Amino acid sequence: MNIDEIIKNLEKEGYTNIFIWSDTKGTHYDWHTHPYEEIRIMIKGEMIINTKEKTYLLKAGDKLKVPAGEEHNAEILEDCEYICASKI
Incomplete structure (x- = not known):
């Protein structure tokens, strides 16, 4: 996985506020929304993201x-x- 290449592609697709984030096992983010499209690209580890319709x-x-x-x-x-990024 070439992180620099991924970031360049995200920028070409119109994403901004691009950064790498890390979390430790057991961290939980409660139900919330964002006023913009959000993308996550996993580098390592595992997480579950739930929407009202589906679990990923x-x-x-x-x-x-x-x-x-x-x-x-x-x-x-x-x-x-x-990797996290936003698209307005």
């Missing part, structure tokens, strides 16, 4: 877009690192 298990190499305004939460299953 994300592992290294997986990508998930959460549309603006979609309610979601997250649970970190093992220490992880991922």
Whole structure:
């Protein structure tokens, strides 16, 4: 996984506020929304992201877009690192 290449591609797709984030096992993010589209690209570890319609298990190499305004939460299953970005 070439992180620099991924970031360049995200910029080409119109994403901004691009950063790498890490969480430790057991971290939980309660239900919330964002006023912008959000994308996560897993670098390592595992997490679950729930929407009202579906549950997603994300592992290294997986990508998930959460549309603006979609309610979601997250649970970190093992220490992880991922790329976050926003698109207005």
